[in-house]
Amino acid sequence: MSELLRDLALANRILAHEGVVDAFGHVSVRHPERAERFVMSRSRSPELVTLDDLMEFTLDGTPLDARGRTPYSERFIHGAIYEARPDVMAVVHAHAEDTLPFGIAPAKLRPVIHSGAFIGAEVPVWDIAKRFGERTNLLVTNVAQGRDLAKSLRKNNVVLMRGHGFAAAATSLIDVVRMSVYLPRNARVQFRALQLGKVKPLSRGEIQARTGGAGYKPQSPETQRAWQYWAARAGCAELLKQLS
């Protein structure tokens, strides 16, 4: 458990350094022993998150150990996804700039590069206005909104949120970080390719080969390599060393 918490602090720093989050955005993990809980930072910029900022929540977003700490107002995104998807162990919500055009224009975001395969064959777009009207502030600030988003995510790995950002879900923390780092890159490549003519995306079989059996594994040397690299770039190599 303590290793997972340190990895969660590290994930905050990595996502900030790689430009996935700025002052806003957050990452969480499901509690490894109590599946009806999740852990995420109090309301703080991810780059500045430390172990002391981590809080436990029930899936409806109620803090279990607030101790005066203010939670993120959008924690309901995380709780609702854990509730709807027992397979999900980690969630990221972010506003990574290069994903945003695909949430407000008709072109569909699709995996076009091998590192983008993890986003899956389909990336739905959730428009908060559809169910909650044209007068929200676009944020997901209650359980009902979170559940509606999770419903839109369905069995996919990523859902774009119109005019706002994305939510990504995976079976491990390292998976969700990797997906979140390469999602904006995939979006940039697809954007440019679309200006160059008809684009060939990854095939269903290729997506499956990477995300299923023989493909990418969280514990593979390739993935550990990336984790170590991102930690070093974020100035956290020492922290990583202590972990292992």
Place this chain on the structure above:
Amino acid sequence: MSELLRDLALANRILAHEGVVDAFGHVSVRHPERAERFVMSRSRSPELVTLDDLMEFTLDGTPLDARGRTPYSERFIHGAIYEARPDVMAVVHAHAEDTLPFGIAPAKLRPVIHSGAFIGAEVPVWDIAKRFGERTNLLVTNVAQGRDLAKSLRKNNVVLMRGHGFAAAATSLIDVVRMSVYLPRNARVQFRALQLGKVKPLSRGEIQARTGGAGYKPQSPETQRAWQYWAARAGCAELLKQLS
């Protein structure tokens, strides 16, 4: 007052570090006790501004305590906006690159992402040539030009200046900084989305929800979080700590 001045110095550093200003561009605050005055740096690159650079001006741009310091030649932008808009407490003028295309082409800049909502539903474009002819150097260097710009701004939060930059006005310093940081991001996202087909901007109701009642507040944890983060990135975390 002394805290506001330190925040103003900090705002200069933040805007420089976030790429909103470079050697050029400036930020000011209205004097909190004497509404007919405003405070801004002498003519210096924002990244290098310290407390000793801050000067007081009357709304017509006359320095009250020059002590040999050269003022910005475009201080009239600030004075004229404070004069026309009693609600405005802080102003930024900058040339942020990604806003510039929208000042010289027919496409209208509009809020398309939730962090861009603060720019408001309408962003007018002011063309100095319309009233002052085709032979200006494009800079706003006297009261008459400042007033014409302020008139074009009307009740909005941002006005683009053709071939030059933008002016942003808000009811607090932290508000105007946040708006100025996310304005270029909104412009980049809109630019890209326009290449991808018909774009869905924020609705009037969404813009109002974020900028009015229940939405964003300068003293909210979310906004303090951003201020702290930007200060840390700009290498000013220590300065911020001294302030509070």
Place this chain on the structure above:
Amino acid sequence: MSELLRDLALANRILAHEGVVDAFGHVSVRHPERAERFVMSRSRSPELVTLDDLMEFTLDGTPLDARGRTPYSERFIHGAIYEARPDVMAVVHAHAEDTLPFGIAPAKLRPVIHSGAFIGAEVPVWDIAKRFGERTNLLVTNVAQGRDLAKSLRKNNVVLMRGHGFAAAATSLIDVVRMSVYLPRNARVQFRALQLGKVKPLSRGEIQARTGGAGYKPQSPETQRAWQYWAARAGCAELLKQLS
């Protein structure tokens, strides 16, 4: 030999710092005395590679001195190119983002700037699916796939890999690094120029003049100048000094 190994470590750091590789991608050299071998790092992010990470391989990708170190799973790219092309002394495989759009859209990457001349008049696109079907994970993980890629490269210097990256081959390490640094730049310039109308690429004669006789030479002052500069930027200037 020891100088070449230090240059190979340096090349890893340079390619990482110049954004050609991130956690993934690799560079190798053919063994200068035993042409049936090549040298590359064990499975590690190039930015972190040191002399101790370098391993020797036979051209079919078999490690000769593993000592418990895990090799890159895509080492077959390198071996197959050395096998097919006796003139090649160094190979880079990377996923440089700006090259990727040209691998999934019909527009052909061509040299359009003098620093891009080294990629050669023709840059073929290899699609792994053509021979190995729609269910691969896109990676080149065996000798047969490497050989098919090398066949697609033919006598050219660069081959794009659909949805994946590129492989570049040159007659020296410094050549392959330089080509890999300027390849993404050439791609960016061509991408933008294509939005501006009909593009004039380099002529065959110009490409030949730069890459043949009187043009660029690995030992020219210009090339040494670049190597020294990249090493300095990557924080390796001291390392370079020790070498010479």
Place this chain on the structure above:
Amino acid sequence: MSELLRDLALANRILAHEGVVDAFGHVSVRHPERAERFVMSRSRSPELVTLDDLMEFTLDGTPLDARGRTPYSERFIHGAIYEARPDVMAVVHAHAEDTLPFGIAPAKLRPVIHSGAFIGAEVPVWDIAKRFGERTNLLVTNVAQGRDLAKSLRKNNVVLMRGHGFAAAATSLIDVVRMSVYLPRNARVQFRALQLGKVKPLSRGEIQARTGGAGYKPQSPETQRAWQYWAARAGCAELLKQLS
């Protein structure tokens, strides 16, 4: 003179830090007392240039004090422009990426933002192939090529070189640096605006107002401000202090 030389070293560092030059590109000044000479670095990456690297040349590119130092192979660009244009006191040649698309596509680079006004109303494109055929290596490596380029520049401030870069000429060192920094920005803004519809460039009167009488002056506080800022960013603030 010694102050000018230190400024020239500083200009090298500034142009490197602002991304105008990389390992390649150079800046020179005309000798202030002997108009038939100019000064520039030996063949070295601008970021690494020091006072000891500066060499004197006659206008045909002959070094006067080589002392074993290798000159830039393209010094003929500089000599030929000084020869043709007695008003020019400083020259930059660079390959700034964002200017390159305008050298290979039909769209004409024009000043569209006030900081780009210094490039002048017209920016010709020089194609080395027109006079020297399709088999050059694109570099300007002799007096005849330099003179042909200078002829193409005419009375303008900037000439684009097809598939290669640009040459910029000004009446002072600080002027040519400023122009070279804002030229790529102007190109980026124009590129984007062109995707947004019909673009309104600066008028002739506006260009003249900025570059003629009452506009920008090398010794103005605004320009000194920029010079100080760029020097600070390039880590040369101390060097600048020693100068004044």
